[in-house]
């Protein structure tokens with residue numbers, strides 16, 4: 223499906239088969255010299271076919287096309303390895319590029335998940351069925367690194383880079399200040415909530431995400447072009463909703479912790495998730511994985527605020543409310 227958004231700016235919907243997200247938006251900016259494609263899709267056949275058909279219909283010459291990738295996740299970055307030609311520039315951010323270049327260390331994920339109470343028998347399945355691992359790009363990619371306020375000029379469009387860490391360490395959006403459009407990647411979505419997960423002890427993604435939301439709130443934006451689902455206009459309102467969503471989740475987590483110290487997996491199983499399954503036990507394993515990662519990011523946030531404390535007992539980590547902290 224191709225939708226014209228503005229002159230020379232199109233949305234091509236790339237399918238994500240068997241995934242609740244259903245599709246990812248790839249934005250194509252056409253120009254006689256160089257075209258720009260923002261985000262691509264999973265590295266799999268159906269996505270490649272849809273993208274190639276879309277580009278052909280738009281009359282885009284792939285040998286005159288560059289790519290901007292908002293973040294590391296395979297539904298955005300995966301397909302670029304099958305599309306880029308020897309003349310393509312692949313614009314990316316430093317932190318996600320470092321992560322990509324260091325390769326996936328599955329052991330780190332396994333150990334961290336185990337530490338947080340993820341059941342041993344479900345652990346391997348969770349990783350092997352994870353679409354982000356299955357459909358990722360696995361070749362070396364030469365990235366052109368962009369930073370805050372760097373610009374990309376394509377015809378009438380002058381895009382400014384906006385660093386928006388949270389969904390990933392280096393997530394980056396594009397802002398066109400004259401046309402007031404904002405290519406949001408997975409920073410701000412409309413009818414779904416970007417997942418904020420943590421699978422290491424190294425950062426505080428929810429804190430960074432909320433800071434990035436406050437930053438974008440100040441921008442003059444008329445149209446948000448998100449990574450998934452349709453474009454929307456009420457950016458400020460949506461930012462407030464997203465902030466409220468996370469506050470509610472933090473509050474719920476504190477209530478769960480009032481029952482006593484628990485590991486992250488146990489806490490996740492008692493939280494409210496916007497998902498069609500009736501009970502935690504019926505969740506597909508990948509959804510349990512996402513929910514656990516989301517829980518850990520919120521626990522980290524509460525821990526840094528001094529509301530929650532963590533303790534390692536043997537090879538298991540448990541969280542409890544910090545009784546010295548007044549909420």
Ligand SMILES: [Zn+2]
Nearest residue numbers: 293295389408
């Ligand atoms: Zn993502």
